[in-house]
Amino acid sequence: MTLTNDEIFEMASTAVRTMYQRYGPDFKFPADVIWQNIPQDVDIPSTKRPHQPARLIRAGLLEKTGGMTKAQSESRAGSPTAEYRFGPELVQRAKHSTQSQAPGKRSPSESLTGIQLAMDSEGYVISVAELANFYLAMSVSPLVVLSGISGTGKSLLPRKFAKHTSSLFHAIPVQPQWSDNSDLFGYVPTLTPTKYIKGALIESLLEAKQNPEKLVIALLDEMNLAPVEHYFSDFLSVAETRTRVGQGITSDRLPIELPDEAQGQSSALTELLREIKLPSNLRIVGTANMDETTHTFSPKVLDRAFTIEFDDPDLTAFASNRNKKYDDGSLFDELASIAIRESNAISVQEAYSSSQELFEHIALLLSEIQEILAPAGIKFGYRTRDSILLYLHFWRELNLSDILTGYAALDFCILQKILPKVAGSGEALAEALMNLSSWLNARAEVQLDEDGIFAEFSGPLARSVQKVERMSALLNLDGSTRYWGA
Incomplete structure (x- = not known):
């Protein structure tokens, strides 16, 4: 007898409740474990399973941790898959307040969940963990790069985020012939030294300067x-000069070529631009397809950017048109305001007193990764370390643990800030990748201590494990490997 979707859902619901009784409230698992807990004489076709976790989430029986783990079913054993835990219908988790949350205001987690639901109702598929990752990357760095294959929604993400947070947005199509900063910042023609030709970034700079409260x-x-x-x-060089002055943030002047003041032909525009610095509320989001028609990123770019790869879309996931909860025009302006607060730490020194234990623990883990990669000639410096520490500082400050666990946040950091530096060939690199894979897998073994810091960042780092395993396979196949496209 063929089971209906509703009958399968009831079986899955019973299985989840049984798992809760058997394993307790802290159990985390891939979705395929649910099907191991239904009666053995019931055969549920694999085509009927993928959309059931979404129904269980809507029923409050499940929620995603934001992490990835390894599937346990025979057909998919070892494949990376979403990690789940029991939902609010079974486990009442404490909701933490944050410094960012005024009475009656939504928390950052609630806002990110709301934006994800709104995007979902518009047909754009993204998990709340991936959205939180994008948001944290923008909170840390003035430059976020969205790379990957074509057709995965890279350009839509910043556009939709701006829409739902009432942020200002400008699309700038990059041209293949761009060769210096005049294409972004503008220039003065040689034959007309009193004239200024605007660059592609000028509108964004002026809008940020004139609307300091807006992202x-x-x-x-x-x-x-x-x-x-x-x-x-x-731009990257000026971004490095950001510094704290009183309660605000300043930088060196942007290198915009303008007509000489001695010519006496200054316009209102050139006067606005003459001493302009990098606005603290401006974020550059770049999209990049990695193929034979494009250029790879230099270490200078990778060091200063958060690189988020869109290379593994879940083709079984569909947006749900049925969820209309946030289709009433609700906006999430407060989320954008939090990301651009001038009181936000822009250096590890500023955040150290409030995050010392976190920083010391993560720095030790990064040091272990450095030791593993060093024999292959791969190293990273303070800039990479500090970006990761600030990302995790904001993750904790905003209390995003209910949508993104600590180890899932660490997984994103390793994947986006360390692994893009890995490339090359040879036995030393092969051994380093093998050792790194072993180290990453070992982090899934939870360790407990009095303060819980080990437990918080111990868990499956499946995103990074998958990338390292693919890079190792590429090295064995081609004799060399790279991050992009692996």
Whole structure:
């Protein structure tokens, strides 16, 4: 007899409740464990299973941890898959308040969940953990790069985020012939030295300067059609000069070529730009397709950016048109405001007193990764370390643990800030990748201590494990390996 979807859902619900009684409230698991807990004489076709976890989430029986783990069914054993835990219908978890949350306001987690639901109702598929990762990356760095294969929604993500947070948005299509910063910042023609030709980034800069309370997102679409370090290096250099002055953030002046003041032909525009610095509320989001028609990123770019790869879309996931909870025009302005607060730490030194234990623990883990990769000539410096520490500092400060566990956040950091530096060939690299895979897998063994810091960041790092295993396979197949496309 063929079971209906509702009958299968009832069986899955019973299985989840049984698992809760058997394993307790802290149990975390891949979805296929549910099917191991239904009666053995019931055969549920694999095509009927993928959409049931979403129904269980809506029923409050499940929720995603934001992490990835390994599937346990025979057909998919070892494959990375979403990690779940018991939902609010079974486990009442404490809701933490944050410094960012005024009475009656939504928490950052609630806002991110609301945006994810709104995007879902519009047909855009993204998990709340992936959305939180994008948000944290923008909170840390003025530059976020969305890379990967075409057709995965890279350009839509910043556009939709801006829409739902009432942020200002500008799309800038990068051209293959861009070779210096004049394409972004503008220039003065040689034959008309009193004239200024605006660059593609000027509108975003002026809008950010004139609206300091608003997040401004400038999308550099197809940013690696031209060599990024050629036209963007000056921006990256100025971004490195951000510093605290009183309660605000300042930087060096942006290197915009303007007519000489001695010519006496200054316009209102050139006067606005003459001493302009990098606005603290401006974020550059670049998209990049990694193929033979584009350029790879230099270490200078990778060091200063958060690189989020869209390379493994879940083709079994569909947006749900049925969820209308946030279709009433609700906006999440407060989320954008939190990301651009001038009181946010911009250095590890500023955040150290409130996150000392976290920083010391994560720095020790990063040191272990450094020791594993060093024999293959792969190292990373303070800039990479500090970006990871600030990402986790904001994760904790905003209390995002209910949508993204500590080890899932660490997994994103390793994947996005360390592994892009791994490339090359030879036996030393093969051994380093093998040792790194073993180290990553060992982190799934939970360790407990009085403060819980070990437990918080001990768990499956399946995203990084999958990438390292693919890079190892590519090395064995081709004799060399790389991060992109592996």
